[in-house]
Amino acid sequence: MIQAIFYKEWIKTRWYWLLATLFMIGITGYSMLRIDRTIAIQGIDHLWVVMVQKDAIFIDLLQFVPLLIGILLAAVQFFPEMQRKCLKLTLHLPYSQKKMVMSMLAYGVLALVTCFTMSFIMMGVYLPQHFTSELVQRILLSAAPWFLAGFAGYLLVSWICLEPTWKRRVLNLIIAALIFRVYFLAPGPEAYNSFLPWLTLYTLLIASLSWISVVRFKAGKQD
Template structure:
């Protein structure tokens, strides 16, 4: 496992550093927006705007986790397919399904670390400015966006691992439709009742990559 994680780390380390800096930058800027409003008009005005206008001040973050997940999958798996490394990897004396699962697990772990850093930054700042009910409202509102980033990583991995272009196009269409679910309701906390199911739905997308590997193993190639 350590060898696989190290191999994936070598491929993705610079992208991960960039992704961490970019996501923290957007999260930090969103916190500065709250700080600016609070400084100019008072914290009470922030509370009033959040409650009366359904404003959460973090709308800039909406598609950032999605893009981070997509790009991580591309950085991690496109070289594997382009340089025919996957074929060699699957012929190593190691269970094939377990190997793919470990590669995906690596991606999930680093994404969770990146997204957790975002959450930590926002939580630490907002605890000093907003009441718990208000900052939890923001954190719950952005949670589906971060789940979308994880789902995007798993779905794009599925597409990258698919050995034929015709099926990749089909998988892409399916992925777009599946990801659309995370952005159907723009209102704050719209997904609260659905969050446990959304998390399960996100994790289940990991199994789709197994279909691509099964097709690869039986010789389905362009």
């Protein structure tokens, strides 16, 4: 059954996933080209000095990209399903409803993992050619909260889309906006290092919110 659910979600989101992955690759590649251009004009020594003295990490263009990709994936996956009232049919399948909803969310998380992994692979291949392992680690750890924000964006917007009433959706949207802020509170490099395990757990726990919306949907809540 899980394979069938994954296939159904893949059919709904495959074109968006492809475009999102290509966009992720493109924006990451452009960030690497900017580093190349800076090295060509000002030299690698200048780049190292700026990184150490001014806390620059040179991939700032990526900051809100994972969040945007996660938000749009949730909208593509769940909003049409709610508009066409397909969720009711899905929940009547001979399978645990909670497992079904969690499987749908797991599909989205895995889709984001594959998309975001492309960016980390590109940075992992390119950055060591110009920076020491300590500086590469500094860049990747600084970017980690941005990618966690992408997963949070997906899970929170899924929660909003699955909510059956518009009034509650507006309230959920306000709550989601406040939660998003947590991932961008500290702009300095590696500012989240000690908090990253807790931020990861915090992100995973957000998945439980979608079940609240489904329970309200099953209870017949509507505008």
